[in-house]
Amino acid sequence: MPQSNNKKNIAIVAGVAVAAALLGVASYTATKPADSSPGGTVKEAAAGAAPSAEAQAGVYPELEKLARRDAKDPLAQGRADAPVVMVEYADFKCGFCGKFARDTEPGLVKKYVDEGVLRIEWxxxxxxxxxxxxxxxxxxAAGRQGRFWQFNEAAYAEGAKEKGFGEDRLRELAEEAGVKDIGRxxxxxxxxxxxxxxxxxxEEAYGxxxxxxxxxxxxxxxxxxxxPDDVFDQAIEAAAKAADSRGNQGKGSGKGGSE
Structure with missing residues (x-):
């Protein structure tokens, strides 16, 4: 059994290593969102790496596997089996992260998460x-008491990051988020x-x-x-369509199934 687990871990590490090789020279530049498009810089990074058709479209299976889909994950929202998972790497001191949290994410939740199409993993x-x-x-810690997303909203409110995140301030945010046991x-x-x-x-992000x-x-x-919102809309809808296509292909290619 341990030998099987070791092989699995090696496979995962190898997959991430491939992804890192493809993404290593791509710049995740939050300060220049207008210069980026989904997968655009990755295609440049992967030039000469004989990318698959999916990779040419800016989609990498190695990266898709990073979705944890843990139904008990308090830092995630949406169905664990949703066809699309958006993994979000963010910092509470980041102004652009706050902009996304305030201006874009609520719309994505209403349009896609609530409809069962999207899962967001923080x-x-x-x-x-x-x-x-x-x-x-x-x-x-707020997530340990089921209040991660409420803490997230409080920490990303206008002017919140300017107040810093010292120990006293964190307690204030926890109270604002409705965390019941502040001592815990x-x-x-x-x-x-x-x-x-x-x-x-x-380490996952740096990797x-x-x-x-x-x-x-x-x-x-x-x-x-x-x-902009439409960049996320297009990526999510394209991913949902691709997931649906894969699902239909799987149903149609089964062998020896019972009637």
């Missing part, structure tokens, strides 16, 4: 120092488990070549920066 990707790290651990929140935020969870997400926030993967299609 990854803490603190890159702006100690304040970012504290906020990330605080968000994780404080303990959880300072725990080794919180540090490990944040580090895991952070993909991400260098700034926000960065997104929509069923394996990279999107960089706080792009």
């Amino acid at each position: 990854r803490n990707f603190p890159i702006f120092g100690a304040d970012s790290e504290r906020a990330a651990r605080g968000a994780w 929140f404080v303990r959880d935020a300072g725990s080794e488990a919180a540090k490990a969870a944040v580090k895991k997400d952070q 993909l070549g991400a260098t700034s926030t926000p960065s997104f993967l929509v069923n394996g299609r990279p999107i960089s920066g706080a792009q």
Whole structure:
């Protein structure tokens, strides 16, 4: 059994290594969203790498596998079996992340998450120092009490990041988010488990070549920066269509199934 697990881990690492090779020279530049398009820079990075038809369309199966689809994940929203998963790598000190959270994400939730089409999986990707790290651990701790998305909204409110994310401020945000046990929140935020969870997400993002926030993967299609709403709409709808096509092909290619 351990040998089987080792082989599985090696396969996952190999897949991510391929993705990192493809994405390593791509710039996830949040400060220039207008310069990016879903998968555009990745295609340039993959030039000469004999990419598949999916890769040529800006979609990478290696990246799609990073969706965890854990039904009990408190840092995710939407059905675990939704046809489209958007992985979001973000930092609470990031102004463009806040813009996305306030201006774009609510519409995506209403249009796609509530309809069962989209699942959003958050990854803490603190890159702006100690304040970012504290906020990330605080968000994780709020999630332990089922209030991650409420904490997310409070931390990304207009003017919130300018107040910093010191210990007292994190408690204020937790209270605003409706976290019931503040004592537990404080303990959880300072725990080794919180540090490990944040580090895991952070290393995943760095391993993909991400260098700034926000960065997104929509069923394996990279999107960089706080792009206009229609960029996300197009990526999600294309991913949903592709997922539906794959599903129909699977149904039609079964062998020996019972009637």
